[in-house]
Amino acid sequence: MVIAVASQKGGVGKTSSAISLAAGLAHKGKRVLLIDIDSQANSSKVLLPNYPQIQKQHTVFTTIIERSPLPTHQTSVPNLEIVPSHILLSNTDVELTTAIDHREERLKRELDAVKGRYDYVFIDCPPTLSWLTIxxxxxxxxxxxxxxxxxxxxxxxxxxxxxxxxxxxYFNSDLELAGFLFTMSDPTVNSKTSLQILRQTYTGSVLNTVIPRNTDLRDAHFNRQDIFSFNPKATTSLAYNKLIHELFQV
Structure with missing residues (x-):
């Protein structure tokens, strides 16, 4: 199963959710691949201690621009591999906009060649609606x-x-919405009202699991760890485990 983790706005917990879902399943013994196509490369920076030394030809940049095979790297988490991003990915949308030959399929073609090796593949999307997101x-x-x-x-x-x-x-008739994931929840009126409006507006499409605002998640990423490695008993760890069970019955 290939799952894109997306948002149009930055700072909503998209990358944290992609890392936590991928790492959580890997900790449960599943073979997982995380593809980072966000040019900020935050997933890559958290999961690859040697990320600053990785050259662009060993990142997803080479797949999107040169249509080369996906360059996978083993992360610090057993069972979890990653295709890292690169800052220059931010410029690729211009090239994809002017391309005329199946510009929407560059990632799919290379992923189709390797996805059989994994139980789950997650794609950390950029916080914009671009050709990379498509x-x-x-x-x-x-x-x-x-x-x-x-x-x-x-x-x-x-x-x-x-x-x-x-x-x-136009491109993928089998694509489905897994659901809207509400993150950064806290006891404020703003949070409670936002969740209420979301559930009323998109009835049946909002995931039951709500991810709380929690400093452990930020601290984990600061220490270049996923939340389960950092503190498996944190409220955020418990929430993402609940989400994994809700989505994948694992």
Missing amino acids: NAFTASDKVIVVVAPGYFELDSIVQISKTINEVKE
Whole structure:
């Protein structure tokens, strides 16, 4: 199963969710691949201690631009491999915009060649609706849309939902919405109201599991660890384990 983890807005816990889902399944003995196509490369920086030494030809940049095989690297987590990102990926959208030959399938073609080696593949998408995001959606079976409390965060869902439907119509008819994942939840009125509006507006599409705002997650990433390696008893660890069970019955 290939799952894109997406949001139109940054700072909503998208990358944290991609890392936590991938690492959580790997800790349970599943073979997992995480593909980082966010040019900020935060997933890569957390999971690869030697990331600063990795050259661009050993990142997903070479797959998107040169259509080379996916360069996989073993992470610090057993059973979890990653295809790292590169800062220059931020410039690739210009090239994909002017390309005319199956520009939406560059990731899918190379992923199809290797995905049989894994139980799960996650794609950490950029926080924009670009040709990179379309590549991710075209290559995926499902999309998890990450949403944090706030008016602008909720407003961004409309456009990303439209993009999912357009990719489904033109490039990937089998694409499904796995659900909206509410993150950074806290006891404030803003958080409670945002979740209520989300569930009322998208009835049946909001995942039951809610991810709390928690300093352990930030501290884990600061220490270049996933949350399960850092503190398996943290409230965020328990929440992501619950999410993994809800999504994959694992």
